[in-house]
Amino acid sequence: MEEDYRAPSYDYDEFFVKSMSFLSISHNYLLLLLLAFLVFLYNFLEVHFLADLLTAFRGNPVLLTYNSSSQLYQSVVSKCRILHGRFFPTPWLSSPHLQTAFLSLVAESPHVTYERHMFYASDGGTIALDWLMSSDVKGASCTNDATRENDKAPILIVIPGLTSDSGSAYVKHLVDKMAKHGWNVVVSNHRGLGGISITSDCFYSAGWTEDLRKVIDHIHCQYPEAPLYAVGTSIGANILVKYLGEDGVNCLLAGAAAVCSPWDLLA
Known part of the structure; x- marks a missing residue:
């Protein structure tokens, strides 16, 4: 007895509509994911x-x-x-x-030589003061030993950013540029940075100005005839501006510049 076999019938129109709707949904999801990724790049990584x-x-x-x-x-x-x-x-x-x-990984930065002086705070904290002695970039060298020969030359105190120190690329560029203009330059490294261990229970912060105040007093006592200037970057700029506001007319600095100071520390 032979069976009557019939091939199943397909509604190709319905199949096509369902397939296209699935592709449309998938396409919408991809667009949403792409949009979310672009928003993330723009708002969080600030890719413009x-x-x-x-x-x-x-x-x-x-x-x-x-x-x-x-x-x-x-x-x-x-x-x-x-x-x-x-x-x-x-x-x-x-x-x-x-x-x-x-800037940190690819760009060429000057080869600098520092002379390190240790400053010890009254609470036992240790601050490394790195005086620029020489710099060399692309064959243009600069030797800076005026702190020994001329104590009236202007001195620039550099206060680095949150995790930066005298070895950071942008700090090297800054000290090299100023040395080529005949300035003496010293980098005041924050506590615990620049290869220095934390030696007290007090650490630096954006609102802590006492270390900067003591460092400025110390340098002024060493070179009382030299005009003092300061440049702070990032959190270093915040510390510098706060110090200027606190000391006012009693400030020992002849001039100061704040670079990229954070406006909202809670953000």
Whole structure:
């Protein structure tokens, strides 16, 4: 007895519709994942490539907050042409984190030689003061021994950022540049940094200005005729600005600059 076999019938139209709807759902999920990834890059890693792309990499104008009647402002701005133009970030370094990594890992930094002096705080804490003695980059060398020969030469005190010290790339560039202008430069490393062990139960923080105050007093006592200046970066800038506000007219510094000072420490 033969069985009557019939091939199952398929509704190809229905199959096509279901397949396309599945692909559409998958496509939407991929778009959502891509959008979430781009939001993450923009908000958390601060990758601004797409924003720069939308503006055709024209850059942004430099916006300044200042007192227009300040003679200091007029003197500084007149010598900084970049402040009158636009900021053009490198397209493939469109994030401050990428720029920091590039500077630390790839970019060439000067070869510097320091002379280390140890400063001991009253609570037992240890601070390494690294005086720049020489620097060399791309064959251009600079020797700085004026602290021994001329105690009236201006001295620049550098206060590094959160985890930086005298060996950080941007610090090397800063001290090298200032030494080439005839300045004496010393890096005041934070407690526990620069290869120095923590020797007390007190550590540094953005609100702790006592170490900087004592270091400035110490250098002023060593070179009372030398004008003192300071540059702070990141948290070092916050410490410096707080110190300036606390000491006011009693501050021993002739001038100071805060670079990339954090505005909201709780953020």
